[in-house]
Amino acid sequence: MIPSTLEYTKATSLDEALAAVKAGARPLAGGMSLMPMMRLRLAAPGAVVDLGGVPELVGICEDGDEIAVGAMTTHRSVANDPLIREHCHVVAQAAAGVGSMTIRNRGTIGGSLAHADPHGDLPAAILAAGGAVIVRGSGGERRIDVGDLITSYLTTSLAEDELITQVRLPKGAGQSAYAKFHRRAIDWSIIGVGVSIGADGVRAAATGVGDHPTRLTGFESVLNAGGSLEDAIAKAGEGLSPLGDLDGSTEYKLHLVGVLAAQAHAEASSR
């Protein structure tokens, strides 16, 4: 639990942060994932740049038919924000259930997406809502759908010199909810499922089912074709093969996907 020697700088502007990242520093957001990994020596960056002093990365505002959320906005702020609670409840609910209060006070929405933990709640919730991220690097600014952001275990499609600056949440996500299952209150989700029911139909996405958050296409297609919820639940785990581990077998986890999809769908429908 002793990290290797490293250089630490704290950026005070986005440009400063981007310069540091370009020079090879690992961005440090809330530190709720990177710090434990460094302590366990699973990560040993030679340098980190703390984004905690970059004011333009924090805050939530309405921007047309989207909500713009600064990447360094904490889970607690996301969970409590009236706009997000109203228009994108699935994300607020997922943020409210991350870890413990201490973690929610420090952990950030952008950090959660960039870290890309296969059991993270925010990526699945934002995927269910149909959100995207704005990233900036030396090649300028671009927009990536969350579904294209996380590519595998702890891996994203960000270029090495890019930072997530903003998360874009659609105001038209409709009725939505997030359901998760974990052993203790503070634990990672074993499985989590976000469901949104909007004008374009039902979107559902799960965490814990593979190396990245995944759309529950079986579940979605049954419901969007007018099928019954029961049939949809039966198809919820279609195409998925979560790894068995101390938390349970593949079979058990697939069962949980159905249970949680039903739970999230019921809650979303009742909103």
Add this chain to the structure above:
Amino acid sequence: MATTERLTSGGVGDAVLRKEDRKFVTGEGRYVDDLKLPGMLHAAFVRSSFGHAKINSIDASAALAMPGVHAVLTNATLPVETGVLSASNPGGDVRHPEQAILAKEFARYVGEPVAMVIADNRYLARDAADAVQVDYDPVPVVVDAEKALEPGAPLVHAEYDSNLVKTLAHVTDGFADALAKAPKKISLRVVNQRVTPMPMETRGCIGDWSNSTGEVTLYTSTQVAHFVRTFVSIVCGTSEAKVRVVTPDVGGGFGAKLNTYREEFAVCAASKVVGRPVKWIEDRTENAVATIHGRDQVQYYEAGVDENGKILALKFDAVQNNGAYNQLLTPSISHLTLFMVPGCYDIQDVSITIRQVFTNTTPTDASRGAGRPEATHGIERLMDAIADDLGIDAAEVRRRNFIKADQFPYTSATGLAYDSGEYHETLEVALELSEYAGFEARRAEAAKRGKYRGIGLSTYVEVCGLAPSAVTAALGIGAPGWEHSTVRLHPTGKATVITGTSPHGQGHATSWSQITQTELGIPFDDVEVIHGDTAFQPYGLGTYGSRSLAVGGIALYRSLGKVREKARELAAHLLECSIDDLEWTGTSWQVKGSPDRAKTIQELAYAGWASASLPEGIEPVLEATTFHDPPNFTFPFGTHVCEVEIDQATGHVEVVNYTAVDDCGNVITPMIVDGQVHGGIIQGLGQALFEETVYSEDGHMLTPTLVEYLVPSAADVPPMTLHRTTTPSTSNPMGVKGIGEAGTIAASSAIVNAAVDALSVIGVRHLEMPMQPSRIWNVMQEATS
């Protein structure tokens, strides 16, 4: 019953707040890691990453080349006389293989220390430890104790012909006959899984060796400072009189620090080498492999019972996983299980066999309850199995088997002399408080919500107050069980109490102050309690096994009595009367019926110090010392009732109601008793629902962090109703027993019994721990398919 404010004056039984808490809650506690000595260096250990491997060579050149690295020590270069010593040899002939301070030829478990790096700071020491190259040849591994006993199993220690450490056995003369005659036989296999004690403060120590004087001071986070001193002198080869062991504040132990560890000797020896103080602080993942584990016992029960569910004969065969070596008390832990096999039941005939086994795992030793939770969990599962088999209510089968109040003092089939008990009473009180009778309505209501609801009982007795020294000697423990106290009155009338107990969260400063106020009339706030420094105490046996109050508290009680009597002689002298003319008012000695002719204890403290006029043959100063050896153990008991709900969809087990009725005899500090029960229940709940230390078959630790090893958090604590009955112990003058382990001993079986009851509607008859949702779901799938 929880106490939230200081209500009364501060004597025995008063609802005081703990006097040590202000320091802890304001962050002013001082732990080993807070200590910084001039010139101090830092140690990190290179630990085996293999469960079993031959060490071919160790190349430290890259580490030694790093600036700021002072030394890399190995078995060949660490200056010690011997390895870690065990103080436990129950029944004689226990196999005690050498446990070198740094591994010699083989590493026998993941985490075994192989080399030690000394550097300028902790970070550098860790970097350098990673740079040490060890050439290993992995050899076959065995982690499961039953498999380790099979013919052809890999040998953990090649010098022995098997992995057997010791077989403990106890059979009563009438057992075979009684079992043969029993009309019904009921069998049950119970696994008590491996757990980790997990104190919030990990271990840590600083060795400070003076090469000019040969004196060594060891600061260490321990429950047993004097044991450590004795063993440091032997292992490091110096006079015990030159060794001082200091325990600053200690952030929890749970048995993990009732030990002497390699690192404690290593920092002393390393300090001798580098000529500067050497500090080592265990990190959390290190703690998972380097500090002892607990339990890991597989039990096979066979009970011969009559038609009414009365047990006529009980057979108990168990396999205990000792790990790769015997630590301080390892072989004695399952010996405690042996003693408690019959529990609180009147079972005259038993056959007990416990086979202790070496495996390629971290050594096991005392973990809160130490051997007794194993016995209680098993017998309480068995009582439910009997009730289930014969169609008798779980409470009723216990009533029929209890030792009755008029049978005390009662000699158990394993030879313990239970001094007192009222088992029926605590059961009935608990049934009433938990609304046991109305449970079926709650089960039916829960079923409508998609939940299986169940209720479970645990009726326990434990053995505390360790221990009469003649008994520890007879049990093969190389240490006595007495305790020391000194009471010293100052000229200003304040008191210093020096105790040999070694609190690490228990609150002795508070309870010892209350006893002092009641017995000597010195106000609670005028008492200071000193503990945990071998420079202050003649010797102390420390804090473990719920012994502090029942042994150390009695040592204090007796010293206070001696001071009071000396004060009486002084008072008689000063008041010019006979000692028989005096009466004790609680704060002063006065001539009977003459309040105007009195001397307060403070006045007498001054007079004893001033010594202007002392009675003949009386020395100056009011001070007394006692070494109290208890005549017997104490036997706290109680009934816990748990209700759980199990989610039919996910298998999630939730404790929805918990009632504990405990009898720990007379209570000194109510809030401390409540806190011990709360914490104990939560630790038992941890074992029942969450905690398990898991190894892969090839010896790797699969639960090295708190992400895998799940300790209950505040949010996982169920509602609890606490109540007490009071049956004073007859083994000591205060009628006290001990409460540090009761909650843990009772809770796991109450919770598992409730879960089995919940799933009984689908035909489930047994569950193993921890009852994680996936396991429960699998059981439900099998039961309903």
